[in-house]
Amino acid sequence: MTPSDLASTSLIVATTIVTLGYFLTCVIWPFKACRTCHGAGKLRSPFLRSYRLCPACRATGLRLRAGRKAWNVLRRLPRNHRDR
Numbered sequence: 001m002t003p004s005d006l007a008s009t010s011l012i013v014a015t016t017i018v019t020l021g022y023f024l025t026c027v028i029w030p031f032k033a034c035r036t037c038h039g040a041g042k043l044r045s046p047f048l049r050s051y052r053l054c055p056a057c058r059a060t061g062l063r064l065r066a067g068r069k070a071w072n073v074l075r076r077l078p079r080n081h082r083d084r
């Protein structure tokens with residue numbers, strides 16, 4: 001085994017581990033805090049104590065992860081489209 005073989009093998013193994021870890025994260029924690037309101041669900045006004053509901057997350061404070069969104073799209077495809 002040459003050093004370049006070892007390097008490419010370890011790169012493939014590391015990429016696989018990171019990918020599987022991300023998919024596991026998408027299964028266990030499908031949501032992230034909304035980037036617009038930082039998970040609060042509402043946006044504060046700079047004046048007084050007024051606020052409005054966050055339109056990006058519809059006031060939930062949650063955003064679905066990109067990996068989980070892709071998984072949901074794939075899962076909703078009909079079976080004959082999935083196997084192509």
Ligand SMILES: [Zn+2]
Binds near residue numbers: 059
């Ligand atoms: Zn939000």
